[in-house]
Amino acid sequence: MAGARPAAHAAPGWRRNLVFIWIGVFVGLMGANFVFPFIPFFIQDLGVTDESRVAFYTGITASATGLSLTLTAPLWGSLADRFGRKPMFLRALVGAGLLIGIMGIAQAVWQLIILRFLMGAFAGTMGAAAALVAATTPKEQVGRALGTLQTGQFAANMLGPVLGGIVASSLGIRESFIFCAALYGIAAILVFFFVSETPVAGSEPGPAARRSEGSLLENLRVVIGERQVVLVLLFLFVLWLSTTFVRPVMPLSIDKFAAAAPGEGRVHLELPGAAWDLRKEAATGIVFAVIGLTSTIAALSVAPLGERFGYRNTVVAAALITGLLYPLVALAQGLTAFLLLFGAVGLFQGAMVPGTNALIAAGTPDGKQGSAFGLAASMQSMALLLGPLGGGFTSGVGGIGAVYIVIGVILVLAALAAAMLVREPEVFAGRRRAPARA
Structure with missing residues (x-):
């Protein structure tokens, strides 16, 4: 409470x-x-x-x-x-x-x-x-x-x-x-x-008290005992999985565009007012750079959106839209559409992780942030382990396009589950109500 x-x-x-x-x-x-x-x-x-x-x-x-x-x-x-x-x-x-x-x-x-x-x-x-x-x-x-x-x-x-x-x-x-x-x-x-590690006033005991505050397993048990934190950690795993699942096959998609294009394995990129014929390595680098750029913009937008609409709602919407965008990536027939779609994916995907981290921080008992984010790091690492394996298996069974469709479905289902099971932390809900009381 x-x-x-x-x-x-x-x-x-x-x-x-x-x-x-x-x-x-x-x-x-x-x-x-x-x-x-x-x-x-x-x-x-x-x-x-x-x-x-x-x-x-x-x-x-x-x-x-x-x-x-x-x-x-x-x-x-x-x-x-x-x-x-x-x-x-x-x-x-x-x-x-x-x-x-x-x-x-x-x-x-x-x-x-x-x-x-x-x-x-x-x-x-x-x-x-x-x-x-x-x-x-x-x-x-x-x-x-x-x-x-x-x-x-x-x-x-x-x-x-x-x-x-x-x-x-x-x-x-x-x-x-x-x-x-x-x-x-x-x-x-x-x-x-x-x-300087100075805890927020009133939020947790001082360093001396913290050192005697439970064993390692007890700290983890307290965090795992918070149902909302566990649900958000599972959601975070799916969000990281969506990145690692598709990353290994993205260069292969670009390689297909290059193989289908005339010339010496170059891939054509056409934007308003400009056009380029790029080597597939350069095209891959540009796609990753665009994802990084749009993800950075999204991360900066999380707080204003979360404060206005709620962090739970912001993250759920971002995951849902990303899930709907991925099947469209499977339909892309050239680098231009592929680049624009992944730019849009980055814009929404980039909001998911910082927004989810905010939910973890707000729902974690005071003094247990390290344990909570240690578990969050494990979720990311597990996704790094399992994502490429799952993406590779899906690609081998159903082709490259199936990878984008499968992770899209997984994201949509995860977003719907989070909408039903995860609630907005009270501290954020109170912040949204504050202007109305002023």
Whole structure:
């Protein structure tokens, strides 16, 4: 049962915290995107030349990270509730940075796989950052803060591969790992000096009391005992699944457009007033960049929409519209329609995760944000593990178009279930009613 909530001015440092946590997320995740798109080339540098084996080891390295993060994220989250979220955020940045730096001197594929597994176990930057923001931001402002934080992830995903390609081509692949580690180090230093973990007044006990506040399992049990939080976590899994389910087949769709076009495997893009014949690699990069751009715009729009219409309603509508758009992607016959449709998907898909994170933060008992967002990180990692497998299986059985149709149906069903089962947290509902009482 919610009591009186402190005003935003009760935590005067939360805006400064948000700025430097955003920088930490952006620099850290951009650093990851520096190197991970080029893992197949690094595996070749380690002596694997057969194309099928390169693909196999690339998949193994990705699965190793996802598996370890799935297993360890709830543990780190519960530790954050006992010993502080800032230390856990620093642990994620420093741990990821050190392990990426060591990857740069790896001499064999098995070493890379082990390092990737360890990185998943010690990383989890976004989950740690979200828990820190949720714990130090007034609850009536947490939706706006988490939406802003999510733009750091989208921007890093958009810019990282571009800048990473420039660094790798200029310095070399191994050197790009060292460069990436340095970025993590800079982010950790900024967070250490400029972020203070001061809980919102009246929202949770102080650090000393928190350290003795239940065991790791008890913290997780409290969160899992909140039915609304569990429902939203399951919904979050489906939202992340919608991204990972289709991502592996998107380049294959573009490859089909190139194969059907005349010329040397180029794909035609035509927009009002301009037209290009692009290589399929460039076309793929443009599609991902457009998704990143529209997702960033959507993340910034979540708070105003959530405050006006309700976060539950905003997220449900975004999931429903995204689910209806995906079957249209399956009907696209060229790059132009494909690009525009995925731009629209990004616009609505980008609102789903920050809006859902706001629901998790508002519904989580005070002092348990770390445990809640640790479980949220596990949902994301599980989606990273299962999504590509499900998408690949669906593509093998029904073709590429079936992938978009199946995930569209899953999203529509998830949106309908959330509309019936998830309720708007009282703190957000009260904020929407406040203007009427003024």
